[in-house]
Amino acid sequence: MGAVNAPDGLGEAGLSLWQQVLEGFDPAPDELALLGEACRTVDELEAIAAALAAGPAVVQGSTGQPKASPLFAEARAHRVVLAKLLEQLAFPSEGEEAGRTPNQLRASKAAEVRWSLHRGRNGAA
Structure with a gap:
């Protein structure tokens, strides 16, 4: 397979993941689609992390009670999605020819x- 262009709109973290994967592997077209989604998810995690760093970790709940920022739950959900996407890519382990x-x-x-x-x-x- 020749050079494969990264999906449009990837941020720095997503583009970095795209390049790292393509340096070591030659993904099939269906794997490229999964990789693109994984790269977007990495970018979204970066945006969530930046929003958490810029804003309060504790916010006011609907009844005025202090509660953790909902961004924490969103970050956890994105990590689960990222793990599942990367798992589906089935990269080979050290010494394996195929994952x-x-x-x-x-x-x-x-x-x-x-x-x-x-x-x-x-x-x-």
């Missing part, structure tokens, strides 16, 4: 548990 999807990782772990139980039964008999 494994979350379903493949779960299946591999389940197989390891089954074999461990099988070996335990046969070894104990």
Whole structure:
């Protein structure tokens, strides 16, 4: 695959992630779409962090009570989304030629548990 242009409108953090990924991997078209969303999510997290730094961490609730800024919840939600997007990209681990999807990782772990139980039964008999 030739050079792939970053999606329009990416900020500094999103563009940095885009470039870092493309330096080490050659994503398929569907992975490029996921990567673009991950990059946008990184930019949104940067904007949330800047808003939190500029504003109060504690705000006034609907009945006048002090409460944490709703931006904290938004940051947590964005981190979850980012983790899921990056997980779906299934980057290879060190020494792997190809990454494994979350379903493949779960299946591999389940197989390891089954074999461990099988070996335990046969070894104990």
